[in-house]
Structure formats: C-alpha cells, structure tokens
Amino acid sequence: MNIRRLFLEHVAQTSPFPLGLEIERAEGMYLYDTEGKAYLDLIAGIGVSSLGHRHPTVVEAVKAQADRYLHTMVYGEFVLGPQAQLARRLAECLPPGLDNVYFVNSGTEATEGAMKLAKRYTGRPEIVACRRAYHGSTQGAASLMQPTDFTQGYHPLLPGIRHIEFNCDWCLQQITRHTAAVIIEPVQAEWGVRLPADDYLKRLRRRCDETGALLLFDEVQTGFGRTGTLFACERYGVTPDIILLAKGMGGGMPIGAFVAPRRIMEALSANPILGHITTFGGHPVSCAAALATLNALTESDLVAQVAAKEQLFRSLLRHPAIVEVRSAGLLIAVELADFDAVQRCIGHCLSKGILTDWFLFNNRSLRIAPPLIITAAEIRLACEVILEGLS
Numbered sequence: 120m121n122i123r124r125l126f127l128e129h130v131a132q133t134s135p136f137p138l139g140l141e142i143e144r145a146e147g148m149y150l151y152d153t154e155g156k157a158y159l160d161l162i163a164g165i166g167v168s169s170l171g172h173r174h175p176t177v178v179e180a181v182k183a184q185a186d187r188y189l190h191t192m193v194y195g196e197f198v199l200g201p202q203a204q205l206a207r208r209l210a211e212c213l214p215p216g217l218d219n220v221y222f223v224n225s226g227t228e229a230t231e232g233a234m235k236l237a238k239r240y241t242g243r244p245e246i247v248a249c250r251r252a253y254h255g256s257t258q259g260a261a262s263l264m265q266p267t268d269f270t271q272g273y274h275p276l277l278p279g280i281r282h283i284e285f286n287c288d289w290c291l292q293q294i295t296r297h298t299a300a301v302i303i304e305p306v307q308a309e310w311g312v313r314l315p316a317d318d319y320l321k322r323l324r325r326r327c328d329e330t331g332a333l334l335l336f337d338e339v340q341t342g343f344g345r346t347g348t349l350f351a352c353e354r355y356g357v358t359p360d361i362i363l364l365a366k367g368m369g370g371g372m373p374i375g376a377f378v379a380p381r382r383i384m385e386a387l388s389a390n391p392i393l394g395h396i397t398t399f400g401g402h403p404v405s406c407a408a409a410l411a412t413l414n415a416l417t418e419s420d421l422v423a424q425v426a427a428k429e430q431l432f433r434s435l436l437r438h439p440a441i442v443e444v445r446s447a448g449l450l451i452a453v454e455l456a457d458f459d460a461v462q463r464c465i466g467h468c469l470s471k472g473i474l475t476d477w478f479l480f481n482n483r484s485l486r487i488a489p490p491l492i493i494t495a496a497e498i499r500l501a502c503e504v505i506l507e508g509l510s
C-alpha cells in the first residue's frame with residue numbers, strides 16, 4: 120500500500136474531505152510534497168512554526184537532548200534541566216508575577232488545567248468565556264465554545280459556563296462573585312482576528328479585580344511574537360492572573376503551559392495533592408526545543424520585524440473582492456464575500472504553491488499567519504498569488 124492509502128484507511132479523519140497533501144520534507148518557509156513541489160506556508164501549522172520548519176537551532180536542541188535522555192518519570196517528580204531552565208526563562212520574559220509554570224502537551228490541556236486551577240483557588244463554580252472563541256476540543260475546553268456548531272453532538276458538557284460578547288462593556292456585569300475565572304483571547308483568532316476595542320481589556324481587568332474573579336489570557340495563538348510583541352498582553356498593557364501558552368512555544372514540537380503566580384499555582388499541590396497531573400507534559404525534548412525557540416526569538420529582531428511585515432501585507436492586499444483586512448501582527452484575516460470565494464482563493468493558491476486556510480468561526484476570511492521568518496519578497500509573492508485568485 121502507498122502512504123496515501125494507509126492515511127485514508129488507518130488514520131482517524133476529522134472531516135470527509137482532508138486536504139491530503141503528502142508532505143515529504145519541510146525547510147524554512149516551505150513544505151515539499153512527494154513530487155518535489157514546494158508550498159510557501161502562510162499558516163505555519165496553525166501558528167506553530169513561528170521560526171519556520173526545522174529551524175537549525177531547534178533541531179540542534181532536539182538532537183542534543185535526545186542524546187541525553189527522553190521520558191524519565193511523570194511530570195513533577197524528577198528534577199529535569201530542560202524543564203527548570205525553560206520555566207526560569209519564561210518567568211523572565213513574561214510580565215512580573217507570572218513566575219510559576221505548569222507544563223502540558225497542548226493548548227487544550229493548558230485550558231483544562233487553568234480551569235481547574237481557577238476553580239480550586241477561588242472556590243467558585245462559574246467560568247465566563249467569550250462567544251466565537253476557541254480554547255480546545257476536550258470536553259472541558261469545548262464547554263467554553265459558543266455557538267455550538269462543533270460541540271452539539273457531544274452534549275451535555277460542563278455546567279456553570281456563562282458566555283459574553285467580546286468587546287461588550289455591558290456584558291462585563293455578568294462577571295460576579297460567583298465567577299471563578301474569565302477566559303479570553305487578547306485577540307479573538309478563530310472569529311477572524313478581532314482586536315479588543317479601546318481599553319476593553321483594561322476594563323475587563325478592573326471588573327475581575329472588583330469581583331475577585333481570575334483573568335485568564337489564552338495566548339495559544341497570540342504568544343511567541345505573533346502579534347509583534349513576545350506576548351499579546353504586553354501589546355495591550357494588561358497582565359492576566361493566568362496565561363495559557365502552546366503552538367508557537369515549541370518551534371514545531373508539542374508543548375503547552377499555563378503560568379500563574381506561585382500563590383495561585385500552589386492550590387493544585389494540596390487538599391488534595393496531585394490536583395493536576397500529566398505523564399508527558401514538559402517532555403524533556405519538547406522543553407529543550409521550546410527553550411531554543413524562546414532564545415531564538417529574544418536574541419534576534421524577528422519579533423521587532425513583525426510590524427513592518429504586517430504593514431507590507433496590508434499595503435499589498437487591496438482588491439475589489441476584499442471586504443476588510445484585520446490584523447494583529449502576523450495574524451491576518453482577509454475577509455471576502457462568502458465561503459465560496461474563500462474556497463476558490465484557497466484552491467487557486469494551492470495550485471500555485473501557496474498554503475493558506477480559513478477560520479473556525481469565520482469561513483468568509485482567508486487565514487494568513489506565516490512563520491515570522493517570512494521575507495518581504497515572499498510576502499510580495501504570496502500577495503500576488505492571492506490577488507490572482509481573487510481575480
């Protein structure tokens with residue numbers, strides 16, 4: 120059997136129509152199929168490959184750690200250098216107070232752990248989330264999702280979830296002294312890149328302080344330089360009580376984390392002990408890759424270049440078929456008339472070797488979220504092909 124047939128017969132599918140690109144290798148900005156065709160990657164594995172594919176520094180860190188040890192013991196039992204060094208470096212880069220790191224395997228798991236921590240620390244039953252936000256697909260994380268298009272087949276989910284509209288000041292009154300936490304993306308990604316209006320996040324921070332609710336920022340998509348600052352909370356001048364990280368964190372390796380002040384995180388360690396556990400969270404190889412990724416971002420000017428690259432995209436993406444362009448750094452939504460127009464453009468781009476996509480809660484918009492290493496020449500090429508597709 121060839122690989123494609125094995126994929127279709129034995130790999131569980133998430134839709135009846137997978138894209139089905141058979142990737143043989145990847146390097147930098149490009150994916151290569153089995154026939155050698157190159158695809159310029161404008162979605163970075165949905166925000167994962169911020170440094171591009173197989174960044175030399177990350178690959179070297181993975182190889183070096185693999186030569187020492189792989190899995191040793193469930194998370195939190197042994198003192199492992201890659202975990203400790205990465206946790207310290209994250210604490211140095213995050214806003215003051217966010218200094219205690221719990222490592223997991225993915226953004227969804229970061230959501231689950233943070234939800235438990237908020238309930239345990241506050242002793243409160245309710246969680247407030249925004250409509251059209253995506254925080255993961257396990258049952259707890261999926262309970263935060265509304266509308267229920269992708270979850271209605273799995274109800275009942277968790278009780279005690281309230282939903283508010285992003286950027287709605289009146290809705291903040293739904294945050295009360297029964298609220299354990301408000302979980303929010305600083306920029307709503309899957310709604311097609313919706314930015315917070317004015318000082319909305321600061322008003323949200325004040326309301327959480329008034330009621331004693333914890334503020335959770337889901338920076339799974341916005342973290343690690345994506346919006347032009349290392350973390351989006353810096354861009355908006357608001358520090359959450361807990362921050363959720365993943366995707367771009369590992370430079371292509373699977374890893375996530377939720378980070379909080381020690382006084383909050385300690386709630387998971389007693390009454391009962393082992394309040395949250397994981398076998399593979401903080402895997403030494405993934406931690407080594409994540410440390411190399413973070414150092415590569417902070418020791419270069421890649422993040423500082425994001426604003427200029429964002430503006431170049433915006434200056435080139437002009438066409439009568441474009442309704443609106445919304446962006447937060449290199450997280451960009453190009454809104455078109457409808458899903459058919461988006462699909463036609465995606466198909467044209469694919470035929471020309473440009474890989475793009477759409478959004479979970481906005482199928483009228485093209486997703487552009489390339490590796491941060493994209494060059495001006497590659498941006499021009501990508502935009503030329505997109506505009507061809509629109510014509």
